[in-house]
Amino acid sequence: xxxxxxxxxxxxxxxxxxxxxxxxxxxxxxxxxxxxxxxxxxxxxxxxxxxxxxxxxxxxxxxxxxxxxxxxxxxxxxxxxxxxxxxxxxxxxxxxxxxxxxxxxxxxxxxxxxxxxxxxxxxxxxxxxxxxxxxxxxxxxxxxxxxxxxxxxxxxxxxxxxxxxxxxxxxxxxxxxxxxxxxxxxxxxxxxxxxxxxxxxxxxxxxxxxxxxxxxxxxxxxxxxxxxxxxxxxxxx
Amino acid sequence: xxxxxxxxxxxxxxxxxxxxxxxxxxxxxxxxxxxxxxxxxxxxxxxxxxxxxxxxxxxxxxxxxxxxxxxxxxxxxxxxxxxxxxxxxxxxxxxxxxxxxxxxxxxxxxxxxxxxxxxxxxxxxxxxxxxxxxxxxxxxxxxxxxxxxxxxxxxxxxxxxxxxxxxxxxxxxxxxxxxxxxxxxxxxxxxxxxxxxxxxxxxxxxxxxxxxxxxxxxxxxxxxxxxxxxxxxxxxxxxxxxxxxxxxxxxxxxxxxxxxxxxxxxxxxxxxxxxxxxxxxxxxxxxxxxxxxxxxxxxxxxxxxxxxxxxxxxxxxxxxxxxxxxxxxxxxxxxxxxxxxxxxxx
Ligand SMILES: Nc1ncnc2c1ncn2[C@@H]1O[C@H](COP(=O)(O)OP(=O)(O)OP(=O)(O)O)[C@@H](O)[C@H]1O
Ligand SMILES: [Mg+2]
Numbered sequence: 195x196x197x198x199x200x201x202x203x204x205x206x207x208x209x210x211x212x213x214x215x216x217x218x219x220x221x222x223x224x225x226x227x228x229x230x231x232x233x234x235x236x237x238x239x240x241x242x243x244x245x246x247x248x249x250x251x252x253x254x255x256x257x258x259x260x261x262x263x264x265x266x267x268x269x270x271x272x273x274x275x276x277x278x279x280x281x282x283x284x285x286x287x288x289x290x291x292x293x294x295x296x297x298x299x300x301x302x303x304x305x306x307x308x309x310x311x312x313x314x315x316x317x318x319x320x321x322x323x324x325x326x327x328x329x330x331x332x333x334x335x336x337x338x339x340x341x342x343x344x345x346x347x348x349x350x351x352x353x354x355x356x357x358x359x360x361x362x363x364x365x366x367x368x369x370x371x372x373x374x375x376x377x378x379x380x381x382x383x384x385x386x387x388x389x390x391x392x393x394x395x396x397x398x399x400x401x402x403x404x405x406x407x408x409x410x411x412x413x414x415x416x417x418x419x420x421x422x423x424x425x426x427x428x429x430x431x
Numbered sequence: 432x433x434x435x436x437x438x439x440x441x442x443x444x445x446x447x448x449x450x451x452x453x454x455x456x457x458x459x460x461x462x463x464x465x466x467x468x469x470x471x472x473x474x475x476x477x478x479x480x481x482x483x484x485x486x487x488x489x490x491x492x493x494x495x496x497x498x499x500x501x502x503x504x505x506x507x508x509x510x511x512x513x514x515x516x517x518x519x520x521x522x523x524x525x526x527x528x529x530x531x532x533x534x535x536x537x538x539x540x541x542x543x544x545x546x547x548x549x550x551x552x553x554x555x556x557x558x559x560x561x562x563x564x565x566x567x568x569x570x571x572x573x574x575x576x577x578x579x580x581x582x583x584x585x586x587x588x589x590x591x592x593x594x595x596x597x598x599x600x601x602x603x604x605x606x607x608x609x610x611x612x613x614x615x616x617x618x619x620x621x622x623x624x625x626x627x628x629x630x631x632x633x634x635x636x637x638x639x640x641x642x643x644x645x646x647x648x649x650x651x652x653x654x655x656x657x658x659x660x661x662x663x664x665x666x667x668x669x670x671x672x673x674x675x676x677x678x679x680x681x682x683x684x685x686x687x688x689x690x691x692x693x694x695x696x697x698x699x700x701x702x703x704x705x706x707x708x709x710x711x712x713x714x715x716x717x718x719x720x721x722x723x724x725x726x727x728x729x730x731x732x733x734x735x736x737x738x739x740x741x742x743x744x745x746x747x748x749x750x751x752x753x754x755x756x757x758x759x760x761x762x763x764x765x766x767x768x769x770x771x772x773x774x775x776x777x
Contacts, residue, residue: 244657270659282654284647291643298644299659347659 195258197222197382198243198274198351203252203262205235205242212238213406216252220351220384220399225377227385227393227414229427230403236386237279239403240353243384244276245269256351271299273350277357279386281340285329289320289339292328296343306346313342316372334365341372351382358389370396390427394418402427441763448759451736458739465734471612477730478723479618479687482625485722486680487703488710489632490552490673492718495707496649497669498564500571504555504578506700508674509681510693511582512548514590516540516682517691520598533602541624541682548678549671551582556670561663586693594692597685621683628679629719632672636715641668649713698750702729705757711770720768729753 198220205213213235220226230236241247243254245266254262261269275296284292293313297306314321317338323331328339337357344352354373358366370392377383387393394400397414402423410422417423459465487509494502520540523529528536559578563570606615636642641664648655648665656662684699685691702725710721732752737745745752760768 246653246656265661266656267659267661270657276657278654278657282651282657284650284654286650287643287646291646294640295643295647295655295658295660298640343658 196220197257198384199253199255200239200243201253201255203239203242203254204250205238205247206250211406213242213403216403216406216408218401218408218411220382222350222382223377223380224398225373225383225385225396225414226399226401227387227397228401228403229387229390229393229423231426232388234403235406236403237355238406240276240278240355240384240386243269243353244274267299270347270349273348274353275344275347275349275351276353277340277344277355279355279359281336283328283331283336283339283343285327287328288324289326289328289331290324292339292343293320293324293346296346297348299347305348309346309348313345316345316375317342334361334368337361337365337369338372341376345376345381349381351384352376354383354385356386356388358387358392366392390423391418394423444759445763451740455736455739458741459735460739462739464738468612470731473731473734474727475612475614475618477727479621479726480729481723481726482622483680483684483687483699483722484703484706484726485719486625486628486676486683487699488707488718488722489629489715490677491704491707492710492712492715493645493649493669493673496713496715497645497652497666498560498571500560500575501704502560502673503572503575504559504582505552505673505677506696506703507579507582507586508548508551508555508696509677509700510586510691510696511551512544512546512674512678513681513685513691513695514586515547516544516678517595517597517685519543524598529598529600529602533600536600537603537620537624537686541679544682545675545678548681549674552670552674552677553667555582556667561666583693583696590693592693594690597689597691599689603686617687621687624679624683628676632676632715635672641665645669702750702753705754708767709757709760711767714767714769717767717769724768725753725757728756732756 196219200216200218203213203216204211216235216239218226218228228236228239238247242249245261245264245268249262252262253260256272256274259272261272284295293310297309300306319335320338320342323335328336331339341357357369357373361369366389373383373385374396385393385397394414394417400412400414400417401408402410402417410417410420412420487506490505491502494500494505523536523539555578559574560571563574603617603620606613607619636645644655644660644665645668647658648660648662652662655665681696685695703722706721706725707718708721709725710717710719729749729752733745733749737748737752742748
C-alpha cells in the first residue's frame with residue numbers, strides 16, 4: 195500500500211477543468227517530484243491533496259484511508275503538511291509564533307519542544323531571529339521558516355510547492371540539501387518544482403504534468419534522460 | 432505622491448480643520464471661563480467614554496480582521512447582554528449586595544452582560560453568518576443589518592419600548608479625591624474595568640494558541656488552514672471575544688448613563704464602529720486607541736473648540752463633533768491611524 199494514492203482526480207475552477215484524470219502514487223520514504231510548465235496544474239494537485247480545493251471526480255487515499263472530502267485541518271492532523279507556493283508565512287507574527295502555529299494540531303507539549311529544537315538545528319538562521327516579525331526576513335529565510343513551520347507538525351508526508359522559487363542559486367542548492375536531509379530523517383516528500391533538473395536529480399519517482407494531465411512518469415533518473423523532458427523542461431541548462 | 436484634485440481637497444480640508452481648531456482653542460483660552468477642575472472633569476469623562484467605546488470597537492475590529500465583515504449587529508448583541516444584566520441588577524437590589532459589597536455586585540452584572548452578549552454573538556455567528564459566508568458578495572453584510580433589526584425588535588418585544596432606569600447604587604454616586612481633584616466613582620470604576628478587560632484581551636490574543644491562530648487567520652486564512660487551524664473555530668472564538676468585551680462595554684455604558692432601552696446599542700455601536708475605523712479596522716491596538724481618542728474628543732472637544740467659537744451650549748453638539756473628527760481623519764488618512772495603507776491596485 196502506498197502512503198499516498200491519488201486516483202483519477204479532476205478539479206474544477208467554476209467550469210474550467212484545471213486538472214483531469216490525475217493519478218499518482220507516493221511510497222513511504224520516497225522523494226517524489228511533480229514537474230510541469232506554468233499553469234499545468236501542479237499547485238492545484240497539491241491543494242486538492244491538502245483538501246483546500248474540492249475534487250469533482252476520483253479519490254485521494256492516505257495510508258489507505260480516503261481523505262478526499264475531509265476538511266483541510268483534518269488532513270493536516272492525519273499527517274500531511276503543505277509548504278505553499280510563495281511561502282505564505284505570517285509576516286506580522288514573530289518567527290517563533292510562526293513555528294508554534296506549525297505545531298497547532300499537536301498536544302504533546304514535551305515532544306513539540308524537542309521537535310522545535312531539532313528544526314532550529316536544521317535552520318540555525320531562524321534561531322537568531324525568533325523574536326523578529328517574520329515579514330522582515332529575507333526571501334531565503336522565509337522559505338526556511340515555511341519549511342520549519344511544516345516540519346514541527348511532524349508530518350508523515352510533506353508537500354513542497356516550488357521551494358526554490360525566487361532564490362539565488364546558492365540558496366537553491368541549500369534548499370535541495372535540506373529537502374534531502376528531511377527525507378533522510380524519515381519524512382516522505384512530494385516536491386513540485388520549476389527547477390526540473392534539480393528536482394529530478396533527487397527524486398526516486400517523478401511525474402510530468404502537462405495541461406492538467408499526467409503525460410509522463412518514471413524514476414528521476416529515467417526522466418533525466420528522457421528526450422521529451424530534456425527538450426521541454428531541461429533545455430540547455 | 433501625485434497632486435491630484437483629491438490631494439488639494441484633503442489639504443484644504445486639513446487646513447480648515449486646523450484653523451477652526453486653533454481659533455476655537457484661542458477663543459476658549461482667552462475667555463477663560465473654565466477652571467482647572469472643570470477641565471479635569473471633562474478629561475476624566477472623555478477617558479471614561481473612550482474606554483467604553485474602545486471595548487465595543489474591539490469586536491468590530493476583530494471580526495473584520497478575521498472575516499472582512501462589518502458586523503452591524505454588534506451593538507445590538509451588546510443591548511441584549513445589557514438587558515439581561517439589568518434584570519440581574521434589579522434582582523440584586525433586593526439582596527442588599529449593592530450596599531454590603533458593591534464591587535462584587537458590579538462585577539456580577541458585568542460578567543452577566545459579558546456572558547450573555549457572548550452567547551448571543553456565538554448564536555448569531557453560527558446560525559446567521561456561517562450559512563451565508565460561502566456565498567460571498569453582499570449576503571453577509573445584509574444578513575448582519577437584518578440581524579441588527581431582529582435583535583433590536585426582539586428586545587423591544589420582550590422588554591418593551593420604554594426607557595428603564597439602571598440601578599444606581601449609592602457606591603457609584605459618590606466621588607473620590609485625587610489630589611485637589613475629585614472624580615466620580617462611576618468613572619473610576621468604568622476606567623478600571625475597561626483597562627482590566629483590555630489587558631485580559633491583550634493577553635489572550637497575544638499569549639494563547641487560539642489568539643495566535645486568530646491573528647494568523649486574519650493575516651492569511653488560506654495559509655492558516657494549512658497549519659491545521661479550523662477556521663470555523665477561530666471565527667467562533669473571535670465572536671466570543673467580541674461579545675465578551677462588548678457586553679462589558681455595554682453594561683459600563685448603561686452604568687454611566689443609567690438607562691437601558693431597546694435602541695441603546697445604536698449610538699455607541701456606530702461610534703465604536705467609527706472608533707474602530709479611526710484606529711484602522713482590523714487592528715486591535717487601533718480599536719483601543721481609536722475608542723480613547725474618540726471619547727476624549729467627545730469629552731473635551733466641544734468645550735475646548737466650539738465654545739471658543741462662540742457656539743452656545745456646545746456640549747449638545749458632542750455627537751456632531753465626534754463624527755466631524757472621524758470624517759476629517761478618514762479623509763486625510765483613509766486607512767485609519769494604525770491601519771496599513773491599502774494595497775495599491777494596478
Ligand atoms: N483560483 C483559480 N480560479 C480559476 N482558475 C485557476 C485558479 N487557480 C488556478 N487556475 C487555473 O488552473 C490552472 C492550473 O493552475 P495551477 O496554479 O495549479 O498551476 P501550476 O502548475 O501550479 O503553475 P505555476 O508553475 O505557475 O505555479 C491554470 O490554468 C490556472 O490559470
Ligand atoms: Mg503553482
